[in-house]
Amino acid sequence: MRVSRRAWGWMLAAAAAAGASALAAQAWQAPEHTSKWPGLLTGGNVADAKTSLDLGPQLERGRWPAFELAEHRRLEAALAAIPAQRPGIVDAYVVSVALDSDPVFGREAREAGKVLARRFDAADRTIVLAGTEGNGPSALPMGSLHSLTLVLARIAERMDRQEDVLVLYVTSHGAPIGIAYHDGDEGFGFLSPNRFARQLTSLGIHNRLLILSACYSGTFVAALSGDTTALFTAAASDRTSFGCPADNDWTYFGDAMINHALRKPQPLADASAEALRMIGEWEHRKRNTPSNPQVSIGDGVSAWLAPLEARMPRTATEPVGRPAAGG
Secondary structure (H helix, E strand, O other), X not given: OOOOHHHHHHHHHHHHHOOXXXXXXXXXXXXXXXXXXXOOOOOOXXXXXXXXXXXXXXXXXXXXXXXXXXXXXXXXXXXXXXXXOOOOOOOEEEEEEEOEOOHHHHHHHHHHHHHHHHHOOOOOOEEEEOOOOOOOOOOOOOOOHHHHHHHHHHHHHHOOOOOOEEEEEEEOOEEOOEEEEEEOOOEXXXXXXXXXXXHHHHHOOOOEEEEEEOOOHHHHHHHHOOOOEEEEEOOOOOOOOOOOOOOOOOOHHHHHHHHHHHHOOOOHHHHXXXXXXXXXXXXXXXXXXXXXXXXXXXXXXXXXXXXHHHOOOOOOOOOOOOOOOOO
C-alpha cells in the first residue's frame, strides 16, 4: 500500500511523540494543496451559497485516528491552561491563529502571538493555533474553524466580559466570501463575516481588538464593527493583499502591523497609521494594486484600550524574519 507524503508526515509526528528517534529524523515536507477544493456549498445560486457559508461549513477528510487523538490532547491542554481573569484589572486574552497550512501563516501566527502577548501583558493568556513552520509537524493545536470556536468559547468562560478584552489575530488566504480554512488536502472551510459576528455576539465578547490578515478581509468590516471593537483588515472587501507565498516569513500586512508597528510603544491608532504607510510604500515600489487596508475603531474602545496601553512596555523590540517586501 502506498503511503502519501501527508500521511507519512503524521506517522512521523506520532513516532516522535513516542520517542522513536529514528523515524523522527526522517525528512518531512509541509502539506501541499494538490487536489481541487471540494464542494462545500448547497444549492446552485448565490443566496444558497451565502446561507451555507453563514452556517460555517468545515470539511475534514482522510484524517488518521492517531492524528485526531493527538490534536484533541493538544487543544484540550491549551484550553485547560487559560487562566481566569484578575478582578479589577483589564486583562487581554490573545489568540493568534493561522487558518491555512502554508508555512508563511504558521510563522506569522507564532510571532504575532509573541508580539501581542508582550504588548498587552498577556504572556499566560495567549494561545497560538497554527500548523507547520515548514520544517516539521507542528506541536501546537492546529488552526481550524473548530479549534478557534472552542478557544473563543473557553476564553468567554474565563474572562470578565464587561471588563476584559479579546485580542485576535487571524492570518490566512481570503476570498470575497470570507477567510479560508485550508489544511493540506484534509481540511477545508470558510469563516464568513456573519458567522463570525454571531459567534462573538453569542459568547458575549464585545470588547475586542480584531486584526485580520487576508485578501478581501475588508468584507468583515460591516459585520464586526462596533462601539467597543477595534478592527484592522489587510485589504478592502474588493482587494487582495500581498506577501503570502508559502516560503515567506511574513505577509505585507503582518510584517507592517505586527513585526514593525506594534513592537513599538506607540498608541494603537498610531501603529495602524504607520503600518498603512509602510504597506503603501511597499505596494507602490512593487507596482501592486493598492490593497486598501481598513480601520474601524469604535468610540468606546478607549475604555479598555487606555488601561492596556498604560501597561505597555516602554521599549521596542526588533523585527524578525525576512522582510515581506524584500530587502
